[in-house]
Amino acid sequence: MDPHLLATFVAVARHGSFSAAAAELGYTQSAVSQQVAALESDLGLALLTRRPVAPTPAGRRLLEHADPLLLRLRAARADVLRAAAPPGHLLRLAATPLALNPVLAGRLATACARRPRLDVDVHTCGRDDVAVTVARGEADLGLADGIVAPSDPLRLPETGPMTATGVAEEDLHVMLPHGHPLSGRTALRLGDLADARWLRTPLCPLPRLRELAGDGFPAAVGYDGEDVHTVLNLVAAGHGLTLLPASAGPGPCAGVRLAEPRLVHRVELLHATLPDGPGSDVAAILTGG
Known part of the structure; x- marks a missing residue:
């Protein structure tokens, strides 16, 4: 199954429109129609009705698999590129609104003091979005929080290989x-x-x-x-x-x-493979090292 065709199908199903999907993806409407038709031909099943544009039962089942599949592909690409990239001076941290508590904010300050040339950008978003952002390589580290029983892990979306370490309760x-x-x-x-x-x-x-x-x-x-x-x-x-x-x-x-x-409020540090550099150094400090 071609992931490019799958991504096009997902866009059409999300918008309920071939033209809107074409505008989002930067293709012509004809190209979008051809890509969806090619995916349907590959599977031997109709995935969308055309008037109105809506997923068929087979299309709805494929949509259940599509987002995790596409995320895993993006995560694999980001992981490979991250491993080969030279260390930089920018650290991108995705965090839920309540994750960066005073203790962790203090540890982040310690990390910045040890690396005076390090620039840190903090972006707040929802818990699932933190995991997805890190998996896609759009953030180097993530801090996610939630309400759980003591020592229980957070329930996070399946994003492929990801290290989740409890850093605060x-x-x-x-x-x-x-x-x-x-x-x-x-x-x-x-x-x-x-x-x-x-x-x-x-x-x-x-x-x-x-x-x-x-x-x-x-x-x-x-x-x-x-x-x-x-x-x-x-x-x-x-x-x-x-x-x-x-x-x-x-x-x-x-x-x-x-x-x-x-119950406790738990914060976990999320990251994919971290090469030596600012990301691994800051991760060590955030975990109390």
Whole structure:
């Protein structure tokens, strides 16, 4: 199966349009049609209906495989090029919004002090995007975080060979407004808060809370950004509760340790093969070496 043909098919299916896929890929519409037809001929199956443009059952099944296959190919290319590239003076770090906590930020500062000529670019994105960005070679290192049981690894997308090392674990705190009836407690059980209203924010996804503690957790105000201060201000104003690592608050809120279930905020360092140079040096320092 030709990966170029597969990538074209994915673009057409995503847009639901041959012309839109052609504009994205820089091909003519005729060339896109020919490439999809060639893939269908190779498989002996129709992958798309034409009016409207939509995946057939066979096309939907192929789409389930397509993104991981194409990512693995890009990851392999990036890994080979990375191994042959000479050391540079730019380190690209992809990180989830809560991953670069004070401890890890301090270790990064230590790494920069040891390499005064090193330039570091930090890009924030979602957890899955961190893994994909590193796999594609668009970042040298990644820091991803999540809520897990102590010592459990994060659930990351399949991206091919990737080293994931735990570099930080800390307690989780329930963030409440000052004056909340539970704000004076020393610890809280998540199940006791299932009827409270919770912010809808990617920093603490409600589906994850329901997965951990059962049904409930009605949604309050939604915020789809990544700024922790905005989330804390929304909590302080009474718009809903949230769950954050201890180092993220309390700010204008009251933070109470989560005692049950026993969960932690975990941060993992992600990287592919690292040749000797800035990337491997910084990775060693971030892991506490």
